[in-house]
Amino acid sequence: MSLGSKIYSLIKKLSIIILIIPLRYGSTNLRYLRIRCFHSLLSLTYKFIIDEDRPNLSSDYRLVETLLRLKPLDPLADPIAVIKEIISSFSLGIIVLKALLYEITKHVYNDEGHTVHVYWIN
Numbered sequence: 001m002s003l004g005s006k007i008y009s010l011i012k013k014l015s016i017i018i019l020i021i022p023l024r025y026g027s028t029n030l031r032y033l034r035i036r037c038f039h040s041l042l043s044l045t046y047k048f049i050i051d052e053d054r055p056n057l058s059s060d061y062r063l064v065e066t067l068l069r070l071k072p073l074d075p076l077a078d079p080i081a082v083i084k085e086i087i088s089s090f091s092l093g094i095i096v097l098k099a100l101l102y103e104i105t106k107h108v109y110n111d112e113g114h115t116v117h118v119y120w121i122n
Helices: 005-024 030-048 057-068 078-090
Strands: 104-111 114-121
Touching: 005 030, 030 104
Parallel strands: none
Antiparallel strands: 104 114
């Protein structure tokens, strides 16, 4: 097999992978695809590798635990502030895919000093 045919075979395999991943996740946003691929790899890993010390934990719980360990949180920080920081670091348009037929609108409700952000899907 010549070097040219090996390179052609490699390019063909890579192009198939590059086409399949966006079709699988329904997006061409690179940040979203990275998040989804990383999430899928971790979830597959934890479905097949059982934690010997904690066999009753689900694979989803261990996945979230690992994701939280990747970005260590300050244990003395206010939990509400930490959650707001995590939520603000992601754009809703990246994480939640929108079909062309749907419209997502954000409403903010204030009542007696409490603020609630609500997303409506039409």
